[in-house]
Amino acid sequence: MDTLAALGNGFLVALTPYNLLWSAIGVTVGTAVGVLPGIGPALTVALLLPVTYHLEPTSAFIMFAGIYYGAMYGGSTTSILLNAPGESGSIVTAIDGHAMARQGRGAQALATAAIGSFVAGTIATAALTFVAPLMVKLALLFGPAEYFALMILALTTVTAVLGNSLARGLGSLFLGLALGLVGIDMQTGQARLAFGVPELLDGIDTVVVAVGLFAVGETLYVASRYRFETEEIFALKGSKWMSREDWSRSWKPWLRGTLLGFPIGALPAGGSEIPTFLSYLVEKRLAKKPEEFGHGAIEAVAGPEAANNASAAGVLAPLLSLGLPTSATAAIMLAAFQQYGLQPGPTLFDSNPELVWGMIASLYVGNVLLLLLNLPLVGMWVKLLVIPRPWLYAGILVFSTLGAYTLNNNVVDLVILWGIGLVGFGMRVLNVPVAPCVVGLILGPLAEQQFRRALAISQGDPTVFVSHPISAVLLAVAVLLVVGPLLLRRRNRNAAAGGTDRPGTTSTV
Amino acid sequence: MTFGIPARRTLTAAMAIAATAFAAAVFAAPAAAELKSVEIIAPANAGGGYDQHARAMQQVMQNHKLASGVQVVNIPGAGGTIGLSQFVTAKKRNPGMMISGLGMIGAILINKSPVTLDQVTPLARLTGEYQPIVVAADSPIKTLDDLVAKFKADPGSVSWGGFAVGSPDHILYGLIVKAVGGDVGKMNYIAAGAGGEMMASILGGHITVATGGYNEMASQLQAGKLRALAISAPQRVPGIDIPTFKEQGVDVELVNWRAVMAPGSMKPAELKAMDDAVGAMVQTDEWKQIAKERGWIDLYLPSDRFAAFLKDERSRIEGVLTELGLVK
Numbered sequence: 001m002d003t004l005a006a007l008g009n010g011f012l013v014a015l016t017p018y019n020l021l022w023s024a025i026g027v028t029v030g031t032a033v034g035v036l037p038g039i040g041p042a043l044t045v046a047l048l049l050p051v052t053y054h055l056e057p058t059s060a061f062i063m064f065a066g067i068y069y070g071a072m073y074g075g076s077t078t079s080i081l082l083n084a085p086g087e088s089g090s091i092v093t094a095i096d097g098h099a100m101a102r103q104g105r106g107a108q109a110l111a112t113a114a115i116g117s118f119v120a121g122t123i124a125t126a127a128l129t130f131v132a133p134l135m136v137k138l139a140l141l142f143g144p145a146e147y148f149a150l151m152i153l154a155l156t157t158v159t160a161v162l163g164n165s166l167a168r169g170l171g172s173l174f175l176g177l178a179l180g181l182v183g184i185d186m187q188t189g190q191a192r193l194a195f196g197v198p199e200l201l202d203g204i205d206t207v208v209v210a211v212g213l214f215a216v217g218e219t220l221y222v223a224s225r226y227r228f229e230t231e232e233i234f235a236l237k238g239s240k241w242m243s244r245e246d247w248s249r250s251w252k253p254w255l256r257g258t259l260l261g262f263p264i265g266a267l268p269a270g271g272s273e274i275p276t277f278l279s280y281l282v283e284k285r286l287a288k289k290p291e292e293f294g295h296g297a298i299e300a301v302a303g304p305e306a307a308n309n310a311s312a313a314g315v316l317a318p319l320l321s322l323g324l325p326t327s328a329t330a331a332i333m334l335a336a337f338q339q340y341g342l343q344p345g346p347t348l349f350d351s352n353p354e355l356v357w358g359m360i361a362s363l364y365v366g367n368v369l370l371l372l373l374n375l376p377l378v379g380m381w382v383k384l385l386v387i388p389r390p391w392l393y394a395g396i397l398v399f400s401t402l403g404a405y406t407l408n409n410n411v412v413d414l415v416i417l418w419g420i421g422l423v424g425f426g427m428r429v430l431n432v433p434v435a436p437c438v439v440g441l442i443l444g445p446l447a448e449q450q451f452r453r454a455l456a457i458s459q460g461d462p463t464v465f466v467s468h469p470i471s472a473v474l475l476a477v478a479v480l481l482v483v484g485p486l487l488l489r490r491r492n493r494n495a496a497a498g499g500t501d502r503p504g505t506t507s508t509v
Numbered sequence: 510m511t512f513g514i515p516a517r518r519t520l521t522a523a524m525a526i527a528a529t530a531f532a533a534a535v536f537a538a539p540a541a542a543e544l545k546s547v548e549i550i551a552p553a554n555a556g557g558g559y560d561q562h563a564r565a566m567q568q569v570m571q572n573h574k575l576a577s578g579v580q581v582v583n584i585p586g587a588g589g590t591i592g593l594s595q596f597v598t599a600k601k602r603n604p605g606m607m608i609s610g611l612g613m614i615g616a617i618l619i620n621k622s623p624v625t626l627d628q629v630t631p632l633a634r635l636t637g638e639y640q641p642i643v644v645a646a647d648s649p650i651k652t653l654d655d656l657v658a659k660f661k662a663d664p665g666s667v668s669w670g671g672f673a674v675g676s677p678d679h680i681l682y683g684l685i686v687k688a689v690g691g692d693v694g695k696m697n698y699i700a701a702g703a704g705g706e707m708m709a710s711i712l713g714g715h716i717t718v719a720t721g722g723y724n725e726m727a728s729q730l731q732a733g734k735l736r737a738l739a740i741s742a743p744q745r746v747p748g749i750d751i752p753t754f755k756e757q758g759v760d761v762e763l764v765n766w767r768a769v770m771a772p773g774s775m776k777p778a779e780l781k782a783m784d785d786a787v788g789a790m791v792q793t794d795e796w797k798q799i800a801k802e803r804g805w806i807d808l809y810l811p812s813d814r815f816a817a818f819l820k821d822e823r824s825r826i827e828g829v830l831t832e833l834g835l836v837k
Contacts, residue, residue: 043583046555050568143715184587186700189619189674189835198594201587201620268709269702322712323728324705331705332556338724338803345728409584410591449702456699457716459665 007129010357014365019062022055023362026063027369030070031377035078039406040087041071042328049336057340058355062362064336068329069121069363072312073370076113076305081106081384082396084215084403088442089272089308091210092280095161095435096293096300098214103296106382107240112250112298113305114374115242119251120258120306121367124313127262129360132317135266139318144454145464147269149474151447156481157277160284160293161435168432175423176440179204180448187452199412206273206442208404212417213434215400217424219393224425226389240379250302253283257306265314268326269450272311273442279303281481294433313363320344320356544576544786549769550607552592554585558722559608561803562635562767566606566787569796575786588616588673590624597624597773604783606632610767614826615675618836626823629770630780631816633787636805637766638722639742640681641751643735645714653738653757656718657689664695670707670716674700675835677765678720681741683829684761685754693832711735722765723749724804746806766808768815784812 013019033039045064052060075090080097093113100109127135142150162169182193183203194200242250257279264270264278283299284290293300318324323345325331337344342352349356387395404417427434458464466472547570551563563581570576584592589612596607607629617625644650650659660667671678679698686693699716701707708726711719712734723746729735740751741763754761771783790796791809800807810818830836 043555046560046564050564053568140709140713143710143713184620184673186673186702191620198587198591198620198622201590202585268706318705318709322708324708326705326709328554328556331703335556335561335803339799341802343728345732347728347732408586408591409582410586449700453699453701456697457668459697 003130006353006357007361009354010359010361011364013058013354013358014062014361019059019358019362020365022059022063023066023366024369026066027070027073027366027373028066029063030067030072031074031370031373032070033067034071034074034086036086036403040328041068042332044071045329045332045336049332049339052336053339057342057352058358060336060340061333061355061359062366064333065359065362066366066369068312068333069309069366070370071329072121072309073114073117073374075308076117076301077110077381078399080109080113080301081381082215082399083218084211084396084400085207086403087272088206088210089276089311090305091206091214091273091438091442092276092304093301093308094210094214095280096295096297099294099296100298100301101382101385105296105298106385107378108242108246108298109301110378110381111240111242111375112246112302114371114378116250116254116257116302116306117309117374118367118371119254120261120310121313121370122364123255123258124262124265124310125360125363125367128313128317128320128363132266132321135263135314135317136321138263139267139270141470142267142269143468144450144457145468145471146474147267148447148450148454149465149471149478150264150267150270150274151443151450153474153478153481154274154277155439155443155447156478157281158436158439159482159485160281161433161439163294163433163436165431168430169436172427172432172434173436173440176437176442177444179209179437180441180444186449187456197412199410203445204416204441205404205407205413206438207407208413208417209420209441210438211400211404212420213424213427213437215396216417216421217428217434219396220421220425221428222389222393240382246298249298252286253279253299253303254306256282256286257303258310261307261310262314265311266317267314268318268324269446270311270314270326271446272308272327275307275311276304277439277443279307285481294435316363320348320360323348543574544570544604544782546578546580546604547576548580548582548605550592550596550605551581551583552585552589552596552607552609552613553583555583558767559589559610562608562769565796565799565803566608566769566790569790569793569799570786572795573790573793575790587620587622588676589613590616590620590622593617593622593626593629594624596770597628604779605772606783607770608767609770611677611680611763611765611822611826614823615677615680615830616673618827618830619675626770626819628773630773630775630812631819632769632771632780632783632812633791634766634768634808634810634815634818635787635791636800637764637808638724638805639740639746639749639764640677640720641723641726641730641737641740641749642681642685642718642720643711643726643730643737644718645711646734646736647714648717648736650717650738651736653754653759656738657691657759659717660686660689660691664692665697667718668697668699668716670699670701670710670719672700672703672707672721674698675830675833677763679833680826680829681720681761681763682718683833684763685759687829687832688754688759688761694834696833722804723751727804764806764808767805768819771812780812787811 033044075086076093079085079090079094080101083094083098085091085094097109182200184191184201260278261275264275283303284293315327315330319330325334404413454464549563551560553559567579567581571579584595650656669682701710710716737751739754742753743762
């Protein structure tokens with residue numbers, strides 16, 4: 001119960017009007033940078049570091065924590081409304097979130113994202129409060145072999161986004177895997193598929209590809225069809241509040257997303273994309289109407305959005321308890337700790353309890369503030385969609401282009417964005433799904449790195465993947481996820497001739 | 510739909526506010542003439558060492574009226590070589606500076622960068638960090654000798670974890686293996702990712718050895734979760750209780766230095782103005798304070814002496830990378 005007492009003291013620190021003000025500033029700025037493309041929380045905190053030099057460390061960290069959480073909230077907004085994900089954690093949200101917006105359900109999509117983020121953020125912060133040391137112990141068990149197995153498990157997400165044609169889906173996946181090869185190979189230092197362009201040496205930014213395929217490709221497609229199609233989209237249909245059905249379809253995905261997001265976020269090489277992929281997969285497998293996925297299923301927004309927020313809290317676990325920065329924002333927060341002469345790690349909880357617990361308490365407070373800030377904003381955001389379509393789409397292109405440039409201040413990224421945008425347009429015309437491409441691009445390089453690290457450490461012995469228990473279990477689950485539905489489908493077909501064929505709804509996850 | 514433009518303005522405004530906030534706290538201005546509208550390129554993302562140096566320079570130079578209108582521009586990519594190529598090819602009226610460091614020498618060679626440090630003027634070496642090599646606390650390897658013995662018995666069984674291929678970490682390992690007479694070509698180097706990821710790998714016992722800046726590891730060492738075998742300093746560093754390589758009979762010395770570069774063709778007077786400004790900056794208490802907090806050791810060298818150092822360092826690093834088979 002020491003933890004509760006310490007947390008209570010933390011709330012006393014966080015709830016002083018002065019610190020509350022900094023928290024409010026933090027979440028507002030965070031939401032703004034989350035919405036703006038190309039500007040992430042890491043850059044924002046870096047810019048603000050010198051400004052906060054004379055601030056109390058506790059107040060500064062309360063503000064930084066607000067920015068960090070706020071950016072996670074804001075990230076979903078552009079995904080849903082403009083199909084232009086601002087960071088890799090909200091790419092999955094765009095798939096169904098934007099489809100919902102096109103059906104006039106943008107408000108519900110934004111609301112389930114905001115409430116889901118609140119639920120996930122609060123539960124994950126509680127987990128951070130009570131089980132962070134345990135989580136971190138678990139995280140250290142993960143070596144390259146275990147990570148490789150986790151990536152393979154996440155790669156099975158592809159089965160949920162392949163679409164109707166296996167050939168087209170796999171084609172898209174392999175395009176993604178090929179794009180993922182571009183750049184310097186980490187283990188040997190050799191450049192691959194860079195064609196002598198130095199800007200390609202670090203690989204192609206996943207956000208640039210996602211925005212290119214989703215936003216630019218889609219916009220070009222709509223523009224090419226504008227004169228011929230009369231489909232009325234974007235109107236806000238009915239109430240802007242979530243219906244009873246929306247609630248009942250959202251709450252379980254929120255909880256499951258949190259369950260996936262927090263532990264994977266706590267893994268030093270876990271990241272925010274993998275839990276969103278897994279959440280999408282799980283929701284589709286468990287959904288009553290899996291056929292809605294890809295066409296605006298609310299579960300596919302609720303789950304991944306909860307997952308990326310929970311993973312943000314997860315990242316703080318190794319930062320606070322070990323001093324390990326496992327994301328760009330965590331790295332800059334570590335620098336901020338050092339600015340105040342503090343060393344995060346095992347000793348920080350004892351040496352600066354007021355700061356640590358004040359910051360953790362401020363995460364709870366920040367979550368409430370974010371919900372209060374974001375729910376009313378929903379009404380304002382959806383107004384964007386009543387902008388006449390030519391203007392709206394022109395705006396999306398400008399917005400995407402600016403965002404892609406701001407990421408690295410690099411013109412080559414613009415060429416890539418537009419090149420990929422044209423590819424995305426072609427894929428849309430040929431009815432090739434774009435989601436598998438993004439999954440391949442993100443997971444391919446991660447899986448490859450971990451695979452080769454594992455083999456290098458084992459000196460070429462491939463049995464490491466099955467002799468490590470965690471790795472073996474993860475790989476077994478992955479195999480089940482791919483083979484299970486196939487077997488079920490066969491059994492269903494044998495049992496009921498011509499009956500409702502719904503593969504995978506009862507498969508184990 | 511035009512959020513992007515106000516966004517840039519907001520950032521500029523935020524920086525302007527930061528600048529004004531500090532202008533309020535005016536310190537005695539040293540004699541050096543004030544540089545106007547300086548752009549400092551940090552050839553890396555926000556948060557890393559290059560970026561921290563750029564922003565520390567911005568802060569101190571503005572507060573002490575050594576420069577005005579200082580902007581930091583992050584140009585990440587390919588170990589800093591993208592920033593370098595933009596710095597070399599840019600045609601700017603205003604004076605520019607770029608942060609550089611040991612890592613960039615390796616990156617230029619490995620990436621076969623079309624531009625090199627020949628095309629910039631060395632302005633000043635600023636700081637450096639010595640690197641300890643560490644093992645997990647429960648590792649059977651207790652001393653540097655144990656590690657060397659294990660490597661000589663079965664080179665592949667020692668996995669040396671570091672950042673990228675050709676990074677200072679990799680170079681340090683190459684120097685160690687060379688110094689103990691081992692076969693550099695048999696080294697099992699694992700590019701284990703950025704700071705936090707590599708630290709987790711060594712704490713979890715997934716790799717044999719790891720290295721990095723002392724500061725990154727200080728709290729783990731103090732908490733007894735890691736054991737340091739040796740540090741790459743020329744002699745004992747005050748406050749750091751780790752024996753050097755040299756005192757253990759291994760002739761290795763490496764400092765991961767950070768520096769600032771000026772454009773390639775400069776008039777002597779312009780160069781002198783910049784050199785003086787940076788020289789004045791490193792003398793301020795504010796700079797010393799920041800360096801102390803971040804664990805940066807003061808290794809300041811003015812332009813001419815830094816140029817001589819850089820020449821030797823480049824040929825030494827190129828030698829190591831050639832032996833590692835990374836440069837042909």
